[in-house]
Amino acid sequence: MSDQDILRSGARLNIEIKARCDDHDHIRRVLSDMGSRLVGTDHQVDTYFQVPEGRLKLREGSIENSLIFYQRSDQAGPKRSDVQLYRVKPPDPSLKKVLGEALGIFVVVDKQREIHFVDNVKIHLDRVQELGTFLEIEAIDADGTHSQDTLQAQCEEFMRLFDVQESDLLEDSYSDMLLKAHQGSTQ
Numbered sequence: 001m002s003d004q005d006i007l008r009s010g011a012r013l014n015i016e017i018k019a020r021c022d023d024h025d026h027i028r029r030v031l032s033d034m035g036s037r038l039v040g041t042d043h044q045v046d047t048y049f050q051v052p053e054g055r056l057k058l059r060e061g062s063i064e065n066s067l068i069f070y071q072r073s074d075q076a077g078p079k080r081s082d083v084q085l086y087r088v089k090p091p092d093p094s095l096k097k098v099l100g101e102a103l104g105i106f107v108v109v110d111k112q113r114e115i116h117f118v119d120n121v122k123i124h125l126d127r128v129q130e131l132g133t134f135l136e137i138e139a140i141d142a143d144g145t146h147s148q149d150t151l152q153a154q155c156e157e158f159m160r161l162f163d164v165q166e167s168d169l170l171e172d173s174y175s176d177m178l179l180k181a182h183q184g185s186t187q
Contacts, residue, residue, distance in 0.1 A: 015151035024135075041114045048109070058099060
């Protein structure tokens with residue numbers, strides 16, 4: 001499965017983690033030793049819209065541009081995420097305006113994301129404005145060839161390789177973390 005297959009529009013199943021990570025250089029060394037494919041560094045602005053369940057965001061970047069709806073539980077450690085992805089290249093500003101007018105904007109996340117692939121596993125090294133530095137691991141089934149158990153095992157193996165500690169794991173999305181940070185600063 002190519003990077004383009006993984007990045008195409010459609011439904012997919014992910015098993016993923018998000019963790020605090022102060023040492024992106026360590027992750028880069030491990031990825032280099034594994035022969036990962038560096039896609040590049042993307043300045044991404046994710047605009048989250050108010051929806052009754054799940055999350056809906058418009059991602060605007062120099063590499064990735066998508067309208068993404070996903071549902072996942074908020075828990076630390078590997079978790080299932082059911083994703084619907086619609087690629088937009090480049091996003092028309094009127095799309096964000098229409099969605100904002102119809103649904104309301106929930107929060108905006110601004111980040112620099114370094115994107116790597118090892119087979120069907122996508123690794124993000126993120127620097128998120130107002131929040132800090134993070135690692136995301138996404139074991140992705142974009143075509144029905146990987147079972148949930150296989151994806152779980154892949155995610156856990158990368159956590160081991162990157163030396164991710166349980167205390168590093170986060171249950172909240174960047175959007176939730178930003179909202180909490182903003183609520184704390186207004187109280």
